[in-house]
Amino acid sequence: MPPVLAYHLIARRPDAGIAWTTPKQFERQIAWLAEAGYRSLSLSESLQDRQATNAKGVVITFDDGYRALLQYALPILHRYHFRATVFAIAGYVGRANSWDVKFFLPRFAHLDWGELRALLAAGWEVGSHSLNHDYLPSLPEGELRRDLALSRQILEEQLQTPIRHLSLPFGRGNPRVYQTAQEVGYESVSILGGGNFALRPLPSALRLISRRGVYLWDSLASFRQRVEAPPDSPWQYWRQRAISALAMGTVLVKSIKKSVGRFAG
Numbered sequence: 001m002p003p004v005l006a007y008h009l010i011a012r013r014p015d016a017g018i019a020w021t022t023p024k025q026f027e028r029q030i031a032w033l034a035e036a037g038y039r040s041l042s043l044s045e046s047l048q049d050r051q052a053t054n055a056k057g058v059v060i061t062f063d064d065g066y067r068a069l070l071q072y073a074l075p076i077l078h079r080y081h082f083r084a085t086v087f088a089i090a091g092y093v094g095r096a097n098s099w100d101v102k103f104f105l106p107r108f109a110h111l112d113w114g115e116l117r118a119l120l121a122a123g124w125e126v127g128s129h130s131l132n133h134d135y136l137p138s139l140p141e142g143e144l145r146r147d148l149a150l151s152r153q154i155l156e157e158q159l160q161t162p163i164r165h166l167s168l169p170f171g172r173g174n175p176r177v178y179q180t181a182q183e184v185g186y187e188s189v190s191i192l193g194g195g196n197f198a199l200r201p202l203p204s205a206l207r208l209i210s211r212r213g214v215y216l217w218d219s220l221a222s223f224r225q226r227v228e229a230p231p232d233s234p235w236q237y238w239r240q241r242a243i244s245a246l247a248m249g250t251v252l253v254k255s256i257k258k259s260v261g262r263f264a265g
């Protein structure tokens with residue numbers, strides 16, 4: 001399996017979160033990949049193409065499906081003949097990201113259906129990033145199943161393309177989430193970080209994709225290290241666990257806001 005990179009937002013404007021990269025940084029990283037002889041594969045290609053394991057392949061993924069991808073990521077990738085896989089939040093296509101906590105900063109728009117179709121036409125692949133960007137392990141059984149099935153169905157109907165892959169909001173799941181994902185028809189589930197796969201009993205037909213997150217503080221050297229590191233190195237695992245713990249702060253703040261809202265009526 002080639003390295004699978006996970007990006008979120010490519011933007012000049014700072015985001016309240018930690019999951020963004022500047023266009024300059026992004027271009028330097030992609031230029032290095034091209035110079036080093038990497039070629040980009042869609043997630044489906046990386047799972048199907050047996051040669052992919054031998055050739056120098058890399059899979060570039062974007063979570064959340066922000067509209068800003070068109071402005072920066074698409075032209076930069078195009079320049080180097082790279083393609084990517086974007087995971088869209090089915091319930092937020094064409095809307096602002098009110099699912100996230102923004103601390104008074106401007107909200108970012110998501111790609112709309114026409115823009116997602118344009119990315120497909122440019123050779124990109126689209127996957128699901130759930131229906132509403134909820135933290136899936138905390139959803140009750142019925143809601144979880146509905147979320148995973150409906151997000152896939154909406155994306156397939158609107159885009160007229162098979163939706164094979166799911167990326168988990170906040171990069172984390174549990175055996176119940178994996179089982180349900182497989183039952184409603186996903187071929188793979190992408191998480192952030194990897195490691196300890198043996199501790200997670202997986203449905204046999206499902207592939208769990210361990211992704212390497214790229215963040216604002218990454219230098220070119222740390223990026224190269226990330227790409228070249230063997231899969232599931234302990235360093236990779238613990239680093240990503242620490243970052244995910246930070247990102248989980250958003251879940252916490254969100255649930256507090258929700259309870260306060262409920263309390264206020």
Ligand SMILES: [Zn+2]
Nearest residue numbers: 063064169170
């Ligand atoms: Zn996300």
